[in-house]
Amino acid sequence: MNLKYTRVLVKLSGEALAGSQGTGIAPDTVAEICAELGSVLAMGVHMALVIGGGNIFRGLSGAAQGMERSSADYMGMLATVLNALAVQDMLEKQGYPTRVLSAISMKEVCEPYIRRRALRHLSKGRVVICAGGTGNPYFTTDTTAALRGMELKCDCIIKATKVDGIYSKDPQKFPDAVKYQTISYDDALNLRLGVMDATAFALIRDNRVPLIVCRMLGGDIARVIKGEAVGTFVGEGNTRA
Ligand code: GTP
Numbered sequence: 001m002n003l004k005y006t007r008v009l010v011k012l013s014g015e016a017l018a019g020s021q022g023t024g025i026a027p028d029t030v031a032e033i034c035a036e037l038g039s040v041l042a043m044g045v046h047m048a049l050v051i052g053g054g055n056i057f058r059g060l061s062g063a064a065q066g067m068e069r070s071s072a073d074y075m076g077m078l079a080t081v082l083n084a085l086a087v088q089d090m091l092e093k094q095g096y097p098t099r100v101l102s103a104i105s106m107k108e109v110c111e112p113y114i115r116r117r118a119l120r121h122l123s124k125g126r127v128v129i130c131a132g133g134t135g136n137p138y139f140t141t142d143t144t145a146a147l148r149g150m151e152l153k154c155d156c157i158i159k160a161t162k163v164d165g166i167y168s169k170d171p172q173k174f175p176d177a178v179k180y181q182t183i184s185y186d187d188a189l190n191l192r193l194g195v196m197d198a199t200a201f202a203l204i205r206d207n208r209v210p211l212i213v214c215r216m217l218g219g220d221i222a223r224v225i226k227g228e229a230v231g232t233f234v235g236e237g238n239t240r241a
Helices: 014-021 027-041 059-064 069-093 115-123 141-151 185-190 198-206 220-226
Strands: 007-012 046-051 098-102 127-131 156-161 182-184 211-215 232-235
Touching: 007 014, 007 027, 007 141, 014 027, 014 069, 027 046, 027 069, 027 220, 046 069, 046 115, 046 141, 059 069, 069 098, 069 127, 098 115, 115 127, 141 156, 141 198, 156 220, 182 185, 185 198, 185 232, 211 220
Parallel strands: 007 046, 007 156, 046 127, 098 127, 156 211, 182 232
Antiparallel strands: 211 232
16 A cells, blocks of 8 residues: 555544543543554554543642642643553454553553663554653643654654644634635744644754644545645645645
8 A cells, every 4th residue: 555654643632532421531442542553553564652641630720829830730641551552452452462651661561662662662563652742741742742743763753633633723613614625834934833832843843844633533544645635734835745
């Protein structure tokens, strides 16, 4: 099969795992997402995964409620480990080998994140689930996705969301919102579209990592891998280079 991307980093929000219950981990939803990822893995693609933790604990809102920011962020990072283990369990039940590598070492639970080890796992066809954020407070899981995507030599970062791309304004609130097929890093930044937080966005822009925002379900990730024009492509110019 002719694939546009052969090694990708997929970023999932933690909330995605909560399904309609809104918080926590909904096994049926996790199964659905893993089946979707499985259809991509079956194409022979190498995949690293970064999953947020917002379904369990959100560092920023903890800080807003008066917690020390670093403590709140560490709690958020631990939440990503729970999500990583849930996705690992489900992917392996569906027959896909995985390794969870955490930036915060907890060797009884998962492997420590070691870049060269992660690369070896990827080359053996294992899904590398990068847990524990960057291991540092003040960084989001979007920044983790940008960082891991670069160091694991991924061809692109796929931000899989509930929405099918980047819109000029919130499509759930404004019916006249327009979807971008492609947008340059500079335009996305200047228009303040809030695609990723500023640190994550600066990383992908400075290192020219393509970002695709698409739906998590419905086969969009597989279409992106094949090079179809789904979702929104963020890159240097205004074409899907
Ligand atoms: P290869 O080196 O390619 O054979 O990779 P591997 O991951 O299969 O090798 P290894 O023998 O290191 O790991 C066997 C199993 O132990 C895998 O499921 C790993 O995820 C797990 N494992 C390895 N290191 C650690 C660790 O530090 N902590 C935990 N909890 N599990 C580990």
